[in-house]
Amino acid sequence: MSEVIVGVDLGGTNVKTAIVSRDKKILAKDSRPTNAEEGPEAVMDVMEQAIRELTASSGLTLSNVLAAGFGAPGPMNWQTGIVYSPPNLPGWKNVPLADAMKKRLGVPCYVDNDANVACYGEYWLGAGQGTESMAVLTLGTGVGGGVVVFGQLLRGIDGTAAELGHLKVQRDGRLCGCGSRGCLEAYASVTGMVRTAVEGLEAGKESSLRAACAGDWDALTGKMISDAAAQGDSFAQWVFKETATWLGLGIASIVNYQNPEKIVLCGGMIAAGEMLFQPVRETVRANAFEVPVNRCQIVAAGLGADSGVIGCAGCALARYESEH
Ligand SMILES: [Zn+2]
Secondary structure (H helix, E strand, C coil): CCEEEEEEECCEEEEEEEEEEECCEEEEEEEEEEEEEEEHHHHHHHHHHHHHHHHHHCCHHHHHHHHHHHHHCCCEEECEEEECCCCCCCCCCEEEEEHHHHHHHHHCEEEEEEHHHHHHHHHHHHCCCCCCCCEEEECCCCEEEEEEEEEEEEECCCCCCCCCCCCCCCCCCCECCCECCCCHHHHHHHHHHHHHHHHHHHHCCCCCCHCCCCCCCHHCHHHHHHHHHHCCHHHHHHHHHCCCHHHHHHHHHHHHHHHHCEEEEEEEHHHCCHHHHHHHHHHHHHHCHHHHHCCCCCECCCCCCHHHHHHHHHHHHHHHHHCC
């Protein structure tokens, strides 16, 4: 009997599902709206239906499923599978996600936080394949972090480790979503990049972005900044370099602390290519020790937007195997 693992990446907007074979082949993939506003039971209905449909369309039944892994936004307890109260999942409060899905599907279910599964996906099947020590930074609205050491996720004693987005890069710096100041996330996320641009525009810097958002700074997006930079707008290019420099400072600390073989960057911002990577690498080289800098490759994600969903399956398999 063929044995497969199901991965489900539960986001505030979309639920992504994948079926992966034990020998790491992606057999099927699916993405559908989360319907988050309808609350936890409705969201679990969406996930259950996606899994049932995807297994059936692959010629499989749930009896072929060895385990299912769910990547959810934190805060959560990865060991009990309880999701506390993620800001982008309205109505969720202490939802026993692993137990509830196990009841629905009759297969072992595991829950991990979304940044950790993205990291594990890149380690298992993406740009980090073949390494023993690596870290992932996902650059989006925030900066998510994950760390693999000795081939395992670094979880910490309470399961809260690897919050790389909240490394401090500035004393008394920008206010971060976590309530603290000067976190990497406040500068190197897409939101942080937009904030850097708005600060410059408010200070009177000339740029095509000024006309593009017609004085309404809320209309400014990361995509507009990277497009303007690619078209030669020197202010937009400066914003990108500034963002990359903050990111490089954070990565320099990771390189010094962890001595990883690779640091993998995920998220829409990496589409900017060398415009992002070159100043990141320069900053890391200028701020970290030579031996770990020479060791560490800073690379783009290998699985694109699928790091999370593939990682959900990989994580579930690793946890299932450690229990059986
Ligand atoms: Zn923070």
